[in-house]
Amino acid sequence: MSDVPTVDDLERAVDEALARGDATAAAHAIAMAWPHHVDLHPRRIRDLYDRVPPAAWEDDAWLVSGLAATYRGTSETDRRASLPYRSAVDLLLTADPPPAPIVRAAVLVHRAAGDRRVGRLAEARASLAEARRILDTERGAPLSVRISLQATLALQDGLVLAHLGAFTAARDELRTAEALAERHLVRTDRLECRGALAYVAYCLGEIEEARELVGRARELLSGAGSGPELARSGFRAPAEIAAALIAVDETR
Template sequence: MQWSGSVEELTDAVARALETGDHHAAVEHIADQWPHLTSSRGRELRELIEGLPFDNWNTDPRILTAIGASYRSVGSPSRSAALPYFHTAQALLDAQDGASVHTVATLRAHHAAALRSLGRLESARELADSAWEVLERDVTLTPAKRVAVQAVTALQQGMIAIHLGDYEAASGWLRLAHGLSDPHLAEPELIECLAGLGFLKYTSGDFDCVEDFVARMREAGDPQVVESRFGALARIAELLVAVERNHLQDAEALAKRVRTITERTDWEPLALYATAAISIINGRYIEGLDHVHHAQQLIRSWEGPAAVRIQCEGMRGTLLMHLGELTAAEQIISSLTPTQNHANCPARFIAGIRFKSGDSAGCLAALQDCERLGESHSSRTMIDVLLLKAAANYDLGNEVIADIAFDRALLFVSRTRMRTPFTLVPAMTMQRMLGRATDRNQPEHVHSVLEELRAGLGGMSGTSIEPLSDRELDVAQHLYLDKTLSEIAAELFISTNTVKTHVRSIYRKLAATNRKEAVRRVRELGLYLEITPY
């Protein structure tokens, strides 16, 4: 069970010691019990310490560590106020001969948490590593004391690893912290551990487990703690799952809550990234770019290879892609390095951009690293890879390969209920592939997905677009025949500017962003299939 004491009981014990003049006992009470209280009752703990005679605690590194750690408490007004206390405690320990291993490791673990909250990720990781190494080397600590500090250190190692995009290491550390949590983690720390594990389930594509971890958080603690920075990661995961499943109302409601509980925390940039992701399903791409910009401002001074940097740049490129800025989007995304196992996979967006540009062979080339990863590729982003592989091969006439890739994607989709990957493939191409898939023998749960997807696309066909005028049909035919604008103008006896006006209207009506995409739309609609281009 979690420690059953309270700050009130500790206050009573300290008061009794002070009444008898036993100042040493008062300090020892606080030094022994503060780890159970600092993350939930930080302000009260500081007030209790300040009530002790100053000379009895101002040079005690244990009490200074307690004050520093108290600034991570729910409702704490400052993240940086902890650092002077940690620095002073470290200086005092450096000046001591034979400093307690327990005190040294505890200080380093909590100092790492403070640095992590400020985005100083490399320094935080170094401190957490050194705390773990000290505990591993020492043979003098009792098992109870060793395990208590190991639980806190493992928790911080896991959260730092999430920031750095090392999701496999994060999973191992957080599972260890959770295994040691009873009775060694305070309630907010346990909730933080569960939130981290829930977020990792999102990165691996196990969406239903995200909901399980949110439920476990609510069972484990006070709603005020769940709806704080300690539970923030799971709430962000919930928001991202809602986006992936195209649940717009749920996503927008969650975004408001997530923005509130992550404000002025190290998870605020990730929350802004998740909020920007809503733009993919509500179409407000400029608003999404503004959220990304805000997130990038917050992480500008962060230290270390934060995963959220890659995520934000990837989102910026994705939104520019949806705005039709394909060249700029590809330049941004091409510079990104994927995170472990392509949990964040820039290649799928490069492939999507190339497909939209009419370069199906280039689309497949962009996916080669994803193909090499095989089953090691994150299933969450593998759906995008498979859909694009199917679309590109279908466009190139490799229908058997296209059908296999598409059916594999549908199996993933039936398990995760993801919908946003379908935004990477033009609707009419998708409709054709869905129609072919419906004609094949599919499991029952896949057939239900197919029906929903076809209904959601609204049966995109030649009759579902805004009709082209006769003159636009003439221009579209010449585009299909790969004529230049000046050649079209000469053959139709109109000005080049008039041709440009018609082309813009054709692009709008066909939902195309360039000539190659418009030509693909013409072919898919079957408008000029009887004509062979030169």
């Protein structure tokens, strides 16, 4: 995903479009890039929405989902702030005509990520199941979009299963996500995926595999496109939890 604009590039693109008086182009720039930056730069993404006239994005389920995602942190304030946007997305998903099925699937996958982070595992699983059904039956999506969504879906499903203690099933999903990660997952998701694989490997007694995966996860912290925000983020947590468990075992 080396061709993804940085958040600075995105801000410039939005400002340039607005300077031309093209709010539609500004909204399109946000639509294409928000999944890549919303987890590490939620306030900056939110600020971009504030710059663009609401008429350019407020009837678009994908764009409203992006704004909702800026509030998908774990704090009580974020959870409360996200609720009106979630309701707005629900209304847009039932509009007549409805969004394209692939848009619905994408919205559901991102909703599942937000639900999982605040412990709403049943809701996350329901969203992922519907998204999987869409991806398995709808033919209209471009292949690259379909595969990227399947990679993200596999990651989120694997993380939910890990939370539930279904480690073998979680490993299967996470391995699928990891196999597609380099081309189809954003860096935050790649870090969380490798860390979760390390944690699951530890839980299944595969200590050397867990150790190797911790190392591979940490490599992402120093690679191209990483930065201090990634190193400080919660996406690092699964790898560091696995590392701590391995270290405790080694002292026994």
